[in-house]
Amino acid sequence: MRRLLALAATMVALAVGPAAAEWPVTTFTLDNGLEGVVIEDRRAPVATHMVFYRVGGADEPAGRSGLAHWLEHLMFKDADTAVEGGFSALVAANGGQDNAFTSPDVTAYFQRIASDRLGFVMGLEASRMRDLEVGEAEALTERDVILEERAQRVENDPSGRFGEQRSAAMYLNHPYGQPLIGWRHEIAKLQLADALAFHARHYGPDNAVLVVAGDVDPETVERLALEHYGDIPSIGAVPRERVSEPPHAAPRRVLYEDARVRQPYVMREFLAPTRRTDPERAAALEMLAAVLGDGLNARLQQALTVERELAVATGAWFAGSARDYGEFAVYAAPQPGVSLDEIEAAMDGVLETFLASDGPSAEEMERVKTRWRASWIYSQDSQSTLARRYGHGLAIGMSIEEIEAWPETLQAVTAEDVMDAARAVLRPEASVTGRLQAPEGVEG
């Protein structure tokens, strides 16, 4: 069954401004539960094929951190595609590119290929959805690869280590506090049986979202999906149950010192709602981040780099696309000769002034909305961005309507909404303040 959804154009049919691209978006659902989304962007004869599973790092059993990500690696070693180079070599030999990523909430596999080869990559993807067969020795070698990946991404980079420590301090109970790639001591003990059990439990059509974007027509995509994925049995997937955070009662501070740090900085993160859990509040936080920290005219930049030359860089961000919790953050990196104490006090000053005020001016609201609208329109120029937007949204439990309502929700945000959100979220007891610096005596 397919229904024609509102054109993607309505996503940007805003109170002001131009209409954006009109890539039609349609959906279908197969009998075995596989949800499909088709985005017709026919500018070039290529297609992006993505499968999102509703499982990620935050769904791992206790003591098995890194399992979801290791499984993602093992999916490229499926015996069904046991040729030199495996899965990716087959895609590459057909002129395609492929990869995958794991997040705390989803695991996604994707290929970009000439659109007339869509059926080919579907066949490959369906094969490793159905079952996974990997040799023990191969799996353990891949575990070594992951340990090297961890070294490269986390241990070799002071900022990587710092982020890991901050996240662990942020979450008192929820698994977002553990690193996606896994703790080294737990990765080292992962067993192939764990990965295969994880696959059997979570990888199936009724726990997946298929997204195809590009030079394709919806009828063909549905027919091909039925042909390749249609006979894979459902796994009886049940909605995810995750633990939640208790009320946060104490501000936390993390001091991470590393001799390699040459540019110290301070970052304060606050626990926040997400687009899924509270879209209006999330939209207001998006605007708050822009008012405080996006561009030279934002509050932090004006105070810390224009009026006083204290910071090399400063800003604010809101990460609201996760399933259960979001984070709002402000940060500042001091100029040489300015201490972290000074820069943190200056940053606090900006927040205090803002919280004591009537909120953003009409001019500021217009500035951040225009800025955001431009980003949205330009994002239509990227096929994979659109595919990810739909796939990720559906995989964390949002509906198409909720995904598409986002631009309107954002444009409806008022200055009062921004202030309400600031007061609700910028609470010290729900925050982690992290400092990254070199140890005393090391030239910084």
Next chain:
Amino acid sequence: MNLRMAAAALAFALLPPPPAEAAAEVQAIETPGGIEVWLVEAPEIPMVALELRFGGGASREPAELAGVTRMMAGLLDDGAGDLDAAAFEAAADGLALRFGASAGRDAVSVSARMLTETLDESVELLRLALTEPRFDADAVERARARQISSIRSAGTDPSALASRAWRAALFPEDPYGRPLSGDEATVARIDRAALVAARERALDRGDLAVGIVGDVTPDEAAALIDRLLADLPETRRDPLGPAEFAETRELEIVELDAPQAVARLVQPGIGRDDPDFFAAVVMEHVLGGGGFASRLTQEVRVERGLTYSVSSFLARWDRAAVLGAQVASDNARVAEAIAVIREEWARMRGTGVSEEELDDAKRYLTGAWPLAFDSNAKIASALAGFMSEGLPPDYLVTRNDLVEAVTLEDVNRVAARLLTPERLQVVVVGQPEGLERTDGGAD
């Protein structure tokens, strides 16, 4: 079911690749003002992507002011004409104009995205940025602080250290050996006059390439390019001549207290004008360019688990080309990773590639080509790049024929001619175990 599936997949893999023509149709136009512009009309999205490539890059900056071109490029959107940095940003925000300039070794590139409905005003603001940037003292000091901060951070970043070390080792006498950001001393020396001079050196129509893609007709495109660039001078620059490689290549260890070592292995590469260029592209793809299918990934990652990422690369600048490989591995195991890469270098030189590897590589390279051009911004950037390399406007379509024409003999000839496994410049950043400094010998 497994074997059947694999067999079916393989059978499919042997079909010829689909025609790789991009939907893009490139129009070469000359503006009334005499500027050559390559255009793709793409009315689907109400936007225009523009790429300008000015052939006055960091290689032309004075050594004592190294980093000035990069700083200048970063300051172009920090105030122009009557608008200071904040006012300029507010004006750009109001128009939804997004633009940035970046400095390379050979060129300064300007990329802009504009909405059709505010195109004229956006072009005017962009013109102001290119012709009348203010370089106000406060904006310059902010830029200087950022650049020095990034230079300091690069001083303990293993990848940045490795890149810096191999460039310096390979090009001891050439600007290619210098870091684009300069160093703390040269950046401290940069003043307004130096920035003004850097702008004049770079933003000149003498060696300009223009790509434009979007919701715009040829006449509109010509008019907007003339308005944008009419005020810039057109000077003939003297060519700098080919860069000289160092005579000796050896092992260099850069000590850094980090758990994982980062290594680079480099040697002279092959230029775009060499008749064997595409044979080299195919060879390098098989060696280490093709992701999971490559020999380096198979041997270093899949077989031995020595790394998360290993790859080769063919880098080209206007005056030199480099062939290299990169790997990151545990300090205790990086020596083995380097040895395996050397062995693969030697195996490729000795026995070349198989017919099957050649076919797979061609299918990948021809198939992946259109994938690289799936957005207006990417096409605009590619067009400016092609034009600056002296390639024809239809290169987007004809390039795949050049790949298809490569024979096994071509690949194996270029492998034997190009690869010098015994004379690789090797740079390792970290605390590698079991590596001895070995002189690679002189020419």
